[in-house]
Amino acid sequence: MLVSLKWLKDYIDVELTPEEIAGKLTMAGLEVDSIDRVSPGFSGVVVAKILSIRPHPNADKLSLCEVSTGDQTFPVVCGAQNIHAGDIVPLATVGATIPGGYTIKSSRLRGELSEGMLCSEEELGIGEDTTGIMMLPDTLTLGEDLAVGLDLDDVTFEISITPNRADCLSMIGIAREIAAMTGGRVRHPAIKFEEKGEGIDELTSVTILDPDLCPRYTARLIKNIEIRPSPAWMRMRLEAVGLRAINNVVDVTNFVMMELGQPLHAFNFRSLKEGRIVVRGAEEGEQFVSLDEKPRTLSADTLMICDGVRPVAVAGIMGGLDSEVEDDTKDVLLESAYFNPSSIRKSSRSLGMGTDAAFRFERGIDPDGVVRALDRAAQLIADLSGGSICKGYIDEYPRKIEAIRDIPFRPERVNRILGTQIEAGEMKEILEGLEMAVSEKEPGGAYLVTPPTFRVDISREIDLTEEIARIHGYEGIPTSLPELSPEAVTTSDERALQGRIRTILNGYGYSEVINYSFISPASADVLGLNEDDEGRRFIRLEDPLGEDMSVMRTGLVYGLLATMRKNISAGNHDLRIFEMGKVFTDVGEQLPRERERVGALVCGARYDRLWHFDEDLHADFYDLKGRMENLFDALRIRDIRFTSGCDRPFLHPGRACHVISDGRTIGFLGDVHPDVLERMDIKGKAVVFELDLHSIIPLLREDFLYRNIPKLPSASRDVAFVVDEAVEGRYLLDLALEKNENLLEYIDIFDVYVGQGVPNGMKSLAVRFTYRSATKTLTDGEVNEAHERIVETIVRHTGAKIRGLEI
Numbered sequence: 001m002l003v004s005l006k007w008l009k010d011y012i013d014v015e016l017t018p019e020e021i022a023g024k025l026t027m028a029g030l031e032v033d034s035i036d037r038v039s040p041g042f043s044g045v046v047v048a049k050i051l052s053i054r055p056h057p058n059a060d061k062l063s064l065c066e067v068s069t070g071d072q073t074f075p076v077v078c079g080a081q082n083i084h085a086g087d088i089v090p091l092a093t094v095g096a097t098i099p100g101g102y103t104i105k106s107s108r109l110r111g112e113l114s115e116g117m118l119c120s121e122e123e124l125g126i127g128e129d130t131t132g133i134m135m136l137p138d139t140l141t142l143g144e145d146l147a148v149g150l151d152l153d154d155v156t157f158e159i160s161i162t163p164n165r166a167d168c169l170s171m172i173g174i175a176r177e178i179a180a181m182t183g184g185r186v187r188h189p190a191i192k193f194e195e196k197g198e199g200i201d202e203l204t205s206v207t208i209l210d211p212d213l214c215p216r217y218t219a220r221l222i223k224n225i226e227i228r229p230s231p232a233w234m235r236m237r238l239e240a241v242g243l244r245a246i247n248n249v250v251d252v253t254n255f256v257m258m259e260l261g262q263p264l265h266a267f268n269f270r271s272l273k274e275g276r277i278v279v280r281g282a283e284e285g286e287q288f289v290s291l292d293e294k295p296r297t298l299s300a301d302t303l304m305i306c307d308g309v310r311p312v313a314v315a316g317i318m319g320g321l322d323s324e325v326e327d328d329t330k331d332v333l334l335e336s337a338y339f340n341p342s343s344i345r346k347s348s349r350s351l352g353m354g355t356d357a358a359f360r361f362e363r364g365i366d367p368d369g370v371v372r373a374l375d376r377a378a379q380l381i382a383d384l385s386g387g388s389i390c391k392g393y394i395d396e397y398p399r400k401i402e403a404i405r406d407i408p409f410r411p412e413r414v415n416r417i418l419g420t421q422i423e424a425g426e427m428k429e430i431l432e433g434l435e436m437a438v439s440e441k442e443p444g445g446a447y448l449v450t451p452p453t454f455r456v457d458i459s460r461e462i463d464l465t466e467e468i469a470r471i472h473g474y475e476g477i478p479t480s481l482p483e484l485s486p487e488a489v490t491t492s493d494e495r496a497l498q499g500r501i502r503t504i505l506n507g508y509g510y511s512e513v514i515n516y517s518f519i520s521p522a523s524a525d526v527l528g529l530n531e532d533d534e535g536r537r538f539i540r541l542e543d544p545l546g547e548d549m550s551v552m553r554t555g556l557v558y559g560l561l562a563t564m565r566k567n568i569s570a571g572n573h574d575l576r577i578f579e580m581g582k583v584f585t586d587v588g589e590q591l592p593r594e595r596e597r598v599g600a601l602v603c604g605a606r607y608d609r610l611w612h613f614d615e616d617l618h619a620d621f622y623d624l625k626g627r628m629e630n631l632f633d634a635l636r637i638r639d640i641r642f643t644s645g646c647d648r649p650f651l652h653p654g655r656a657c658h659v660i661s662d663g664r665t666i667g668f669l670g671d672v673h674p675d676v677l678e679r680m681d682i683k684g685k686a687v688v689f690e691l692d693l694h695s696i697i698p699l700l701r702e703d704f705l706y707r708n709i710p711k712l713p714s715a716s717r718d719v720a721f722v723v724d725e726a727v728e729g730r731y732l733l734d735l736a737l738e739k740n741e742n743l744l745e746y747i748d749i750f751d752v753y754v755g756q757g758v759p760n761g762m763k764s765l766a767v768r769f770t771y772r773s774a775t776k777t778l779t780d781g782e783v784n785e786a787h788e789r790i791v792e793t794i795v796r797h798t799g800a801k802i803r804g805l806e807i
Contacts, residue, residue, distance in 0.1 A: 044096025070142035082132030166363035170261030225387030262373030263357035274308025515559035556599035574604030667691035720803035
């Protein structure tokens with residue numbers, strides 16, 4: 001929240017520097033993120049008085065003005081029609097600069113000398129009024145710098161307000177905090193006005209049909225108003241805290257919200273059908289057009305403010321287009337209410353309408369401050385619009401909100417918790433400085449404390465203890481170290497495995513990413529999951545941040561692809577990333593099943609874009625498969641197999657496989673299906689894998705296997721087997737190993753070929769067999785004998801042909 005120091009000083013005298021104020025607020029739990037010094041965007045503009053005006057001899061729409069700054073008189077040519085002799089106006093003298101990069105020069109306009117420029121609010125950047133020259137109060141000194149005369153220099157603080165401190169979402173709230181820390185006194189705005197004419201009960205009514213969601217609703221009626229721009233002081237106050245000035249009625253509702261923390265809304269009374277208000281829940285699917293001109297489809301749990309016929313506002317969030325205050329509005333119905341915080345939070349999230357009003361209502365406002373804010377706004381609207389306030393006000397309060405009273409408070413317990421020696425009398429002064437009522441329960445013993453109704457965060461003794469700590473000062477709490485008994489630090493197998501995998505993949509050049517565990521339920525459709533797929537068994541959040549983060553993820557692939565999309569949008573097309581984290585599956589009435597997974601994604605160039613690497617060489621299935629094999633080797637996990645037949649719908653058929661160990665599937669690997677990439681608006685290709693860490697832990701081995709470096713030479717034989725394309729290369733290797741030939745030391749596939757010389761539907765697998773004896777040098781005959789037995793077994797079981805001999 002932005003806080004203007006100049007506005008703050010309307011309510012409390014502050015002698016501290018901005019930096020000292022920021023330091024005290026931060027130490028009291030209201031973190032000041034930044035301090036900005038605000039100055040007007042002009043220089044050389046002074047206060048002047050128009051002495052005389054006469055027509056320009058050569059232009060019908062221009063006037064010749066004689067303007068005085070007290071000690072000097074200047075001729076100025078002006079085209080505005082709202083000026084008169086005697087007006088006090090801003091004069092940009094020769095050499096002055098104004099917003100837009102303009103510098104005022106002496107010039108002749110249609111033959112007449114002009115030594116300056118009379119300025120409008122818009123030209124000076126201090127308002128939006130472009131209808132004429134800005135009129136200044138006659139209390140200003142002629143010749144005085146305008147920025148000094150209007151006190152335009154300011155300091156703004158950007159403060160992070162924690163969710164439990166709704167009372168600080170206002171100027172008065174921040175002033176109360178400063179007063180408590182400095183011993184100052186808050187000046188509350190004086191509220192005094194005259195009621196005229198008819199009683200409000202004769203003209204309108206309020207009916208609350210859902211008191212649980214709207215415990216209190218108050219209203220006043222102001223008649224015969226005139227819509228016009230707000231005065232400069234109000235516009236500058238609003239603009240200092242980031243709010244745009246609109247007109248004198250709407251600006252008052254925003255001003256009082258920022259001043260007192262109570263959101264309000266002004267209805268064009270003429271547009272209310274039957275001239276009354278009904279507070280009710282929306283009908284499921286009901287349509288509504290809000291002030292931002294966007295159509296909204298409402299759910300049944302959304303609270304609505306209606307007239308006698310239709311909805312006119314989403315309660316506590318935003319008004320409707322049909323009831324907004326317009327330039328010809330004459331009567332306004334002013335609303336000040338208390339709405340259920342949970343209801344406002346839920347509606348705001350589901351509708352995607354995060355307004356300043358909703359921000360305050362969903363955190364909880366002061367139920368006893370509703371009428372005070374109503375009267376303050378009515379007073380200002382009447383003063384600024386010339387309207388009259390009807391007699392009385394409506395206060396429908398069907399669900400009385402009971403205040404927290406008489407919280408037991410024991411000073412000795414506070415000192416025991418904080419480790420301090422604060423006197424009970426000082427604690428009492430601190431609580432009373434925070435506007436709490438403190439009475440002694442027993443002489444010299446415990447107190448009974450009643451917090452003010454605006455402190456919705458205080459209900460227990462420990463809350464009062466926190467108030468003592470932060471106002472007394474955290475720096476006043478002595479530092480002490482806890483007594484700890486030395487214990488050996490143990491790490492779970494799961495955490496140890498995560499650390500090893502992280503180190504290994506980082507070493508291979510992969511960067512770790514961390515995505516939210518909350519995703520959109522539409523992710524299942526994007527990935528093309530079947531209706532009965534386990535990936536659709538989402539855990540839905542009760543109070544999500546939005547529909548796109550409303551369920552817990554059931555896999556890592558969607559998050560990795562979303563990260564890929566963001567990187568490509570930012571111009572980073574070459575990625576090697578991985579993520580480790582939990583996935584969640586709904587298993588019915590039991591607790592959700594949580595599993596730790598690791599997933600990885602590669603896309604773009606295979607190597608870094610250096611001069612000696614081919615930029616057109618892209619990472620593919622085998623790059624990621626190789627990295628997965630490297631990962632298993634580094635973890636000393638044996639017997640890993642890659643088998644075809646993986647039917648994951650988000651993977652490309654024929655370019656995907658299961659990862660299997662000890663007969664169990666522990667993950668998958670494959671190219672992402674082009675349809676999925678298209679649905680995610682991703683250009684290019686991607687390869688992913690995902691492994692279940694819980695399934696990997698039992699495969700880890702603590703023992704190390706090693707053997708001596710061979711002293712005797714090996715002999716190798718290469719054979720190209722032509723087999724059906726459906727035959728897996730792993731099958732050939734398994735057949736060779738099952739022969740248990742003692743001389744066979746190593747076997748691997750070093751080439752796969754499909755093309756000229758190989759029949760359609762067939763492929764050539766080039767296999768290298770390495771033979772060695774631990775006791776002697778092998779003869780060709782011994783090698784050939786063992787080799788022929790292995791080859792014969794492969795040919796017999798696969799129907800393979802030996803390429804180069806017979807096809």
